[in-house]
Amino acid sequence: MDPGGAVNGGEEPCRNSERTERIRNMDARSKQLFEAAREHIPGGVNSPVRAFGAVGRTPRFIESAKGDRIVDVDGNEMIDYVCSWGPGILGHAHPRVIKKVQEACEAGLTYGAPTQREVELAALIAELIPSMEVSRLVSSGTEAVMSAIRTARGYTKRDRIIKFKGCYHGHSDGLLVKAGSAALTTSVPDSAGVPADYSKNTLVASYNDRSSVEAIFRAEPDGIAAVIVEPVAANMGVVLPEPGFLEFLREITLQYGALLIFDEVITGFRLALGGAQEYYGVVPDLTTLGKIVGGGMPIGAYGGRREIMKMVSPDGPVYQAGTLSGNPIATAAGLETLRILKEDASVYARLDKKAEQIASAVRKAAGESVCVNHVGSLLSIFFAPGRVRSYEEAASSDTARYADYFGYLLDRGIYVAPSQFEAMFLSDAHTPEDVEYTCRVMQEYFSEKKGARG
Numbered sequence: 001m002d003p004g005g006a007v008n009g010g011e012e013p014c015r016n017s018e019r020t021e022r023i024r025n026m027d028a029r030s031k032q033l034f035e036a037a038r039e040h041i042p043g044g045v046n047s048p049v050r051a052f053g054a055v056g057r058t059p060r061f062i063e064s065a066k067g068d069r070i071v072d073v074d075g076n077e078m079i080d081y082v083c084s085w086g087p088g089i090l091g092h093a094h095p096r097v098i099k100k101v102q103e104a105c106e107a108g109l110t111y112g113a114p115t116q117r118e119v120e121l122a123a124l125i126a127e128l129i130p131s132m133e134v135s136r137l138v139s140s141g142t143e144a145v146m147s148a149i150r151t152a153r154g155y156t157k158r159d160r161i162i163k164f165k166g167c168y169h170g171h172s173d174g175l176l177v178k179a180g181s182a183a184l185t186t187s188v189p190d191s192a193g194v195p196a197d198y199s200k201n202t203l204v205a206s207y208n209d210r211s212s213v214e215a216i217f218r219a220e221p222d223g224i225a226a227v228i229v230e231p232v233a234a235n236m237g238v239v240l241p242e243p244g245f246l247e248f249l250r251e252i253t254l255q256y257g258a259l260l261i262f263d264e265v266i267t268g269f270r271l272a273l274g275g276a277q278e279y280y281g282v283v284p285d286l287t288t289l290g291k292i293v294g295g296g297m298p299i300g301a302y303g304g305r306r307e308i309m310k311m312v313s314p315d316g317p318v319y320q321a322g323t324l325s326g327n328p329i330a331t332a333a334g335l336e337t338l339r340i341l342k343e344d345a346s347v348y349a350r351l352d353k354k355a356e357q358i359a360s361a362v363r364k365a366a367g368e369s370v371c372v373n374h375v376g377s378l379l380s381i382f383f384a385p386g387r388v389r390s391y392e393e394a395a396s397s398d399t400a401r402y403a404d405y406f407g408y409l410l411d412r413g414i415y416v417a418p419s420q421f422e423a424m425f426l427s428d429a430h431t432p433e434d435v436e437y438t439c440r441v442m443q444e445y446f447s448e449k450k451g452a453r454g
């Protein structure tokens with residue numbers, strides 16, 4: 001089937017409207033599947049952002065993926081900058097990872113008993129992220145964060161935690177809070193079905209705003225078990241920590257006897273082998289991992305120094321368990337992914353260079369009309385003027401403009417997040433040609449828009 005020619009066969013990108021029209025119409029099978037999906041799956045998807053609700057398009061149902069490309073059920077081949085929301089740092093279907101998974105499958109899918117690979121993975125995590133001296137494997141980032149917080153509460157014998165507006169830590173009850181207009185010491189759940197009682201111990205501060213953190217600690221000097229933060233916020237779009245902010249969190253938590261939890265579900269093994277804590281040189285008490293640590297399979301992990309992790313059952317009184325935790329297929333994928341990253345010291349520089357190439361192309365073409373935030377292989381193009389350093393500044397973005405930009409890229413075979421408030425992810429599989437093509441299409445988009453406005 002003609003895949004639309006958007007990125008295949010060395011053809012020039014589709015500039016004329018006839019071609020664009022043809023590509024746009026090539027989602028008949030996705031449309032059919034989406035309709036069928038909505039019969040038996042809420043909103044037709046198993047995770048809300050996939051529904052393309054924020055961009056007014058039909059989600060592409062994916063059939064296969066290899067390297068930096070994904071192919072949908074209508075045969076459209078697209079350059080993928082979602083990378084499954086982060087796990088795909090090596091690109092899709094890396095041959096070494098696939099081989100390890102296949103070998104593991106031959107030996108059975110799950111035993112519910114310990115295996116050697118779990119020991120190897122825990123040791124490798126401790127080697128790459130030294131603050132995770134002892135860690136426990138779970139099956140998702142949500143579970144990792146939920147369990148880390150339970151551990152912090154058990155260890156400190158305190159109930160309250162501080163999180164930041166706009167930081168996402170999975171969908172467990174107590175964390176579905178960004179509080180909006182509520183006062184500092186009260187928290188309103190974001191989701192129906194979460195009793196206010198479940199989130200009343202979650203206090204909300206503002207990212208990059210020290211005084212908001214200080215105010216909570218002053219009000220509750222003996223009540224805070226932990227501060228949890230995404231060291232680079234990547235779930236309101238990418239928002240970087242201001243210089244000194246993470247250091248400040250380290251100091252104030254020590255001062256008040258609270259633990260510092262870095263949620264490195266995205267940044268772990270992405271900003272550096274040792275995650276954001278290595279990149280910024282700030283060491284938390286507990287760390288949560290997900291995404292890359294499973295190499296494309298469901299793994300989450302939480303860990304910290306021995307003295308804290310001693311709290312976890314069966315060593316200690318903090319209960320936490322999982323039927324599929326440390327699953328042998330998932331650990332095969334995760335271990336091999338981390339080993340590949342560890343072998344190649346230049347991978348992070350390569351990733352950063354590609355992301356910077358896109359960031360600077362957009363900055364040049366779009367000028368003041370957008371704000372590009374970039375660190376390592378993460379970037380965001382905010383359709384907002386000025387700098388984006390906080391939830392409020394991110395939320396001021398023009399989501400209609402983002403939807404227009406998203407559609408333009410999709411029609412030209414470039415698959416970015418279907419939401420303004422998600423990161424763009426680079427992988428080691430993104431080829432120079434595909435990155436150049438992406439830059440060119442983005443530049444064309446912003447030039448056309450400027451022309452249209454002028």
Ligand SMILES: *Cc1c(COP(=O)(O)O)cnc(C)c1O
Binds near residue numbers: 140143230263
């Ligand atoms: C994705 C994410 C989670 C949740 O992980 P799941 O595997 O989706 O449950 C938690 N924290 C952060 C920072 C994330 O990006």
